[in-house]
Amino acid sequence: MSSLNIYGNDENLHLMRKMHQNGHIPHACLFYGEKGSGRKTLAEYFAMTVLCTGEDAPCGTCRNCQKILHGVHPDLIPVEHSGKKQGFSVETVREICRDAIVAPNDSDRKIYLFADCDNIGIPAQNTLLKLTEEPPEHVLLLFTAVSKSAFLETMLSRMMQIAIRPCTPEDCFRALTEQHDCTPEDAGRAIKSTGGRNIGLALRWLEDTSMQEMTRHASELTFAVAQRRQYEILRILSGYEKDRVQAEKLLQLLLLQFRDACTLKYRDDILTGCDRQSAELLSGMLTASRAERLCQAVQSAYEASQASVSLKLVLSALGGNLLLN
Numbered sequence: 260m261s262s263l264n265i266y267g268n269d270e271n272l273h274l275m276r277k278m279h280q281n282g283h284i285p286h287a288c289l290f291y292g293e294k295g296s297g298r299k300t301l302a303e304y305f306a307m308t309v310l311c312t313g314e315d316a317p318c319g320t321c322r323n324c325q326k327i328l329h330g331v332h333p334d335l336i337p338v339e340h341s342g343k344k345q346g347f348s349v350e351t352v353r354e355i356c357r358d359a360i361v362a363p364n365d366s367d368r369k370i371y372l373f374a375d376c377d378n379i380g381i382p383a384q385n386t387l388l389k390l391t392e393e394p395p396e397h398v399l400l401l402f403t404a405v406s407k408s409a410f411l412e413t414m415l416s417r418m419m420q421i422a423i424r425p426c427t428p429e430d431c432f433r434a435l436t437e438q439h440d441c442t443p444e445d446a447g448r449a450i451k452s453t454g455g456r457n458i459g460l461a462l463r464w465l466e467d468t469s470m471q472e473m474t475r476h477a478s479e480l481t482f483a484v485a486q487r488r489q490y491e492i493l494r495i496l497s498g499y500e501k502d503r504v505q506a507e508k509l510l511q512l513l514l515l516q517f518r519d520a521c522t523l524k525y526r527d528d529i530l531t532g533c534d535r536q537s538a539e540l541l542s543g544m545l546t547a548s549r550a551e552r553l554c555q556a557v558q559s560a561y562e563a564s565q566a567s568v569s570l571k572l573v574l575s576a577l578g579g580n581l582l583l584n
């Protein structure tokens with residue numbers, strides 16, 4: 260990690276500092292939440308809190324904190340992914356189990372960071388079980404994943420589980436401008452298009468022009484559905500006929516837009532789509548039941564695409580359904 264500043268997740272930060280102050284550090288911790296939400300950053304912050312020798316941990320200035328901030332602490336060990344699915348092979352896990360017995364180099368703990376565990380296999384988990392159950396006193400195991408479901412119940416029962424909370428758009432803006440050198444204009448665009456609840460997602464959006472194009476298409480489609488512009492709907496959808504992965508991503512964005520249009524009928528504080536303006540316009544045109552049918556049409560198209568129905572058929576059927584409903 261490159262900075263001590265964490266944007267959002269105040270409750271989790273407080274919890275970690277409290278555990279350190281009270282001397283109640285668990286032996287294994289799982290940080291889970293969506294990609295880009297800061298799971299790994301929080302895990303590293305926890306490692307820094309635990310290893311800090313300063314007054315107010317994490318102080319950011321003691322030797323241990325400095326080494327972690329520069330990514331060179333020998334006792335914070337990132338475990339390399341291995342195998343086809345980028346999980347962790349049994350051999351890798353065995354090596355960690357052997358290494359864990361050896362005393363730390365530079366501090367009083369050895370911290371292993373298993374990041375992105377969504378493809379951790381059952382054999383690897385079974386191999387890790389004993390270490391998680393009865394680790395040497397100096398060992399702390401940190402895991403990150405999108406969901407807890409990546410893990411066996413036997414593993415979960417031995418981990419402290421920390422859910423990463425979405426940040427606020429204000430936190431996201433500060434993180435982008437203060438920590439990632441974005442201009443206020445870029446930060447504003449990224450937040451508008453991604454919802455501003457996930458700093459990593461906003462950063463990806465700024466770097467990835469195809470993602471920017473796709474959010475623009477989801478917004479244009481929402482306008483076109485509100486205004487019942489048949490040609491425009493079919494024009495945008497037909498651009499996705501050749502790429503199933505991209506088409507499914509567009510359908511997911513469109514579904515969020517339509518859900519926002521439903522939500523806006525009742526409240527306006529928990530939107531998740533990429534463009535509020537078009538969702539508001541659509542919301543004004545819809546009855547609750549038509550809104551529900553639109554969501555259903557997109558959901559069915561998504562499921563048909565996943566079931567390998569011809570993409571051309573799926574998208575032209577969707578084009579028709581968006582106008583009918």
Ligand SMILES: [Zn+2]
Nearest residue numbers: 311318321324
């Ligand atoms: Zn420190």
